[in-house]
Amino acid sequence: MTQLIERRSFLRAGAIGLAGLGITGLIPAWARSGSPGLAPTLPTLSGEDIHLKIANTHFTVGGRTGHAVTMNGVLPAPLIRLREGQNVRLHVENTLDEDSSIHWHGLIVPFQMDGVPGVSFPGIKPHSTFVYEFPLLQSGTYWYHSHSGLQEQQGHYGPMIIDPAEPDPVAYDREHVIVLSDWTFLNPHHLVTKLKAEGGYFNRRKQTLFGMMKGGPEEEMSASDRAMWGQMRMDPADIADVTAATYTYLVNGHGPQENWTGLFHPGERVRLRIINAATMTIFNVRIPGLPITVVSADGLNVRPVTVDEFQIGNAETYDVIIQPTEDQAFTFVAESIDRSGMARATLAPRLGMTAPVPPLRPRPTLTMKDMGMGGMDHGSMAGMDHGAMAAGASAAAGHGNSHSMSGMNMRDKSLVPDSVKVGVGVDAIAMSPIDRTGDPGVGLEDVGHKVLTYRDLMSLTPNPDTRPPQRTIEVHLTGNMERFMWSFDGEKFSEGVEPIRFERNERARVVLINDTMMTHPIHLHGHFFEVVNGHTGSYPRKHTVNVLPGGKVSFDLTADAPGDWAFHCHLLLHMHAGMFRVVTVRPLEGDAA
Known part of the structure; x- marks a missing residue:
């Protein structure tokens, strides 16, 4: 029977209170903290x-109320807390008038329980119940969310913690689960419509002549670079598709003014389990005045590494340890990648305490490296015929594409890999992409303090499969930013797109090449993979990886989970627009070998 430890609504209805647990002493230590109301x-x-019950609900933030799709009436959905080794049955009732689903993000489950309609199960039909059942084979910080339509943007997501069966190697005195997300009062389908009509619809911070005159970020560009961006019709301020122009950034369902507060006693080791459940927002996380020690990535332990800031892509999770020694408050800052807004919370010894909230930093601009020219001799760039590069786009595309192709001379079709179908949906092919696992993320190169990179991460335990890859598979992340078209290898997902096929237990290296000028968090269902970062034998094992603009990331995969699995960009609207494939691992149980 479900044990309801605490159930308080984040909605206008206010606190529902404790069900059957009226004594504070019965609530575990990790749950005793925070702000009344x-x-x-x-x-x-x-x-x-x-x-769990999926239903339409009202949600209020910043004094406004809108429509949400929630589970058990709260946003985010309830924290599901389980233990490694147990069996769990999750009864999911869908009260909506449309299909729904739940994907258990990062959990290793039988593919029929993975929760992707049309790939691993039919979906949960309106006014019906589906029972997920599986053993818990791992521990760590995970989350769950809808994989139906755009329900995730409407509030259909929640955190999931699996406590280890053995003693936890991470020592801590208190913990807080922090779910980051983005909220809009617009219907998510209207977001797509607006972006289709104008790719930069929500970008209110485009580069301007006035910005150059008053000493803005544009002034740091050389005249030749500005001319080249102009010739290619590219906007170096195009960092995020959806911004604070419509988004409110949330911490555990609360906007910045509501100031969610987590308590600590000075000297305690506090574990923060940070989950990026946002639809379209990559966050830069820092706590001014406190170092942050990263101890886990995507639910799996890593060797502790201390930083001042880290970028967390959509669907990634990081566990960190902080140890505030002073009797003072600290501000938890999660700034959107384009720096148009932030999620904000407070960590403090007592309720009511606050700390200064830093102003938003100047918005970043993209560079030649983000255009896929990171491996080129930039000293020779001035002599390139950039106008010719732009002019050749339509002929190579073959579809009358008026949007220019950046990062390649389109007259030389040999630069286009055979696997990539170049057409109206592809506005760029990176000419010289480089491994960017040592980069901290867009806009974080010169912040003046230590920022986490993937090369800082090492698995706490040796990688389980030491076999070298038997083959290499290249996957290009492609798109037309102006028309909001997104794809893998120039093909958006449809029934006609062939799956990516693996033999069961095959060892392969997958190379993700980002031909676009946006960061893409790429997620593979049903597996952990090893991010190739120079630490052979101790590669960090992840299920989601940020691929920086114009860069590439390689990971080694043991395809040990038979079935059909989703593989996609976790920017929800990119996935919805076509940046999605199916990965097939065969044979299945019972099939002939």
């Missing part, structure tokens, strides 16, 4: 049978 601790479910 702000649901400081997430409502929590545990046990072998868990019940």
Whole structure:
């Protein structure tokens, strides 16, 4: 039977209160903290049978109320807390008038339980119940969300913690689960419509002549670079598709003014389990005045590494340890990648305390490296015929594409890999992409303090499969930013696109090449892979990886999970627009070898 530890609504209805647990002493230590009236601790479910109800609900933030799709009436959904080794049954009732689903993000489950309609199961039909059942084979910080339509943008997501069966190698005195997300009062389908009509619809911070005159970021560009960007019709300020022009950035369902607060006693080791459940927002996370020690990435332990800031892509999770020694408050800052807004919370010894909230930093601009020219001799760039590069786009595309092709001389079709179908949906092919696992992320190169990179991460335990890859597979991340078209290898997902096929237990290296000028968090269902970062034998094992603009990331995969699995960009609207494929691992159980 579901054990309801605490259930407080984040909605206008206010606190529902504790169900059956009226004594504070019965609440575990990790749940005793926060702000009265702000649901400081997430409502929590545990046990072998868990019940979730998907429903339409009202959600209020910043004094406005809008429509949400929630689970058990709260946003984010309840924290599901389980233990490694147990079996769990999750009864999911869909009260909507449309299909729904739940994907257990990062969990290793039988593919029929993975929760992707049309790939691994039919979906949960309106006004019906589906029971997920699987053993818990791992521990760590994970989350769950809809894989149906655009329900995730409407609030259909929640955190999931699996406690280890063995003693936890990470020592801590208190923890807080922090779910980052983005909220808009617009219908998510209207977001897509606006972006289709104008790719930069939500970008209110484009480069301008006035910006150059008053000493803005544009002034740092050389005249030749500005001319080249202009000739290619590219905007170096095009960092994020959807911005604070419509988004409010949330911490555990609360906007910046509501100031969610997590408590600590000075001297305690506090574990923050940080989940990026945002639809379209990559966050830069820092706590001014406090070093941050990263101890886990995507649910798996890493060797502790201390930084001042880190970028967290959509669907990534990081566990960090902080140890504030002073009797003072600290501001938790999650700044959107384009720096148009932030999610904000407070960590403090007592309720009511606050710390200064830093102003938004100047918005970043893209560079030649982000155009896929990171491996070129930039000293020779001035002599390139950039006008010719732009002019050749239509002929190579073959579809009358008026948008220019950056980063390649389109008269030389040999630069286009055979695997990439170049057409109206592809506005760029990176001419010289480089491994960017040592880069901290767009806009974080010169912030003056230590920022985490993927090369800083090392698995706490040796990688389980030491076999060298048997083959290499290249996957190009492609798109037309102006027309909001997104794809893999120039093909958006449809029934006619061939799956990426692996033999069961095959060892392969997958190279992700980002031909676009946006960061893409790429997620593979059903597997962990090893990010190739120079630490052979101790590669960090992840399920989601940020691929920086014009760069590439390689990962080694053991295809040990038979079935059909989703593989996609976790910017939800990019996936919706076609940046999605199916990965097939065969044979299945019972098939002839």
